[in-house]
Amino acid sequence: MSNRPIYLDYHATTPVDERVLNAMIPYFTEKFGNAASISHVYGWESEAAVKQTREILATAINAKPEEIVFTSGATEANNLAIKGIAEAYFSKGQHIVTVATEHKAVLDPCEYLKSLGFEITILPVQKDGLIDLEKLEKSLRHDTILVSVMAANNEIGVLQPLAEIGEMCRQRQIIFHTDAAQAIGKIPLDVEALNIDLMSLTAHKVYGPKGIGALYVRRRNPRVQLASQQHGGGHERGMRSGTLYTPQIVGFGKAVEIALTEQETENQRLIELRERLWQKISHVEGIYLNGHPQKRLAGNLNISIEGVDGAALSLGLQPIAAVSSGSACSSNNVAPSYVLIALGHSEKLAYATVRFGIGRFNTVAEIDTVAEHLITTVKSLRKFSVVTC
Ligand SMILES: *Cc1c(COP(=O)(O)O)cnc(C)c1O
Secondary structure, three states: OOOOOEEOEOOOOOOOOHHHHHHHHHHOOOOOOOOOOOOOHHHHHHHHHHHHHHHHHHHHHOOOHHHEEEEOOHHHHHHHHHHHHHHHOOOOOOEEEEEOOOOHHHHHHHHHHHHOOOEEEEEOEOOOOOEOHHHHHHHOOOOEEEEEOOOEOOOOOEEOOHHHHHHHHHHOOOEEEEEOOOOOOOOOOOOOOOOOOEEEEEOOOOOOOOOOEEEEEOOOOOOOOOOOOOOOOOOHHHOOOOOOOHHHHHHHHHHHHHHHHHHHHHHHHHHHHHHHHHHHHOOOOOEEEOOOOOOEOOOEEEEEEOOOOHHHHHHHHOOOEEOEEOEEEEOOEEEEOHHHHHOOOOHHHHHOEEEEEOOOOOOHHHHHHHHHHHHHHHHHHHHHOOOOO
């Protein structure tokens, strides 16, 4: 393991924390019951474990346990929220507002709805990655049924102004959905204070297992109607059928519980690592910090470097640091990240981008190694490049 590159891609996914894994293990073997089996102890103990995670998640976001609907992850939660609202509120209106920098799991369902005849407004972002609240306000209409704006961006880490958005939506009785896949366990989230009606969550970005997530669905003030996107045994109050994946649900609960307990001290530590990294590399010629400098996730540092070739930079970093670059591969073709393009970057600069996702298991020594390697990589690229970009 020791000769593998240093993992700095915690926004893509995280390892499962040992404490999470240990909590999950009994639910694969002895405690294997179906949480829907009501006539024996096997079912009861699974049902109790599921209930416990529901309570942990509800407490984490100031909701009620009945408002948590388990899904396979944030992709499914986003699909259920967006398509489920579109279908349920069709007679009220067919206009949806979202943002250019959302995850594909929000943009693609919106694109799909557009093909069915819905009208989608995609708001631009400012240079710092935040939405312009005035533009949002102007986009809202009498037939707007949903606003979907993410809590924390997966590439540039910026935190959108949820409280202001929530208030604007509530005043107009428009449903507000937020994709909080990157935010849960990392920043405080309160569905009451923020007037959030739907919130997508996932476990694998917060040291829980892959393949499990949840959608918070508001039941009171107002009661949100949602059309199921998967029909079957009527699980999750009819909103998402399918036998509950108990071990993953147990892991999800444990992961969020740990993250909340450690949130403050861990954020402090991550900010120190991030600042250390930035201080070491900020003197590199032509380097930019992407996204708002303060309103961002503690573990996110996203930079672009003018005048270096993006592909060469990415290749140069690979042996030492497992980071994400400014390109997004979708079905074989490489394209510059649309999030960076939305910030106003040229394609070339977007490619020459590095996303550092710093997380729970990173150390000061690792940060120092990666900083030095980035500096020498850029130096050698500049020395040997014949054509200047
Ligand atoms: C990772 C991520 C998703 C997708 O979550 P899955 O659980 O992998 O489906 C959606 N939105 C954001 C912002 C993400 O970071």
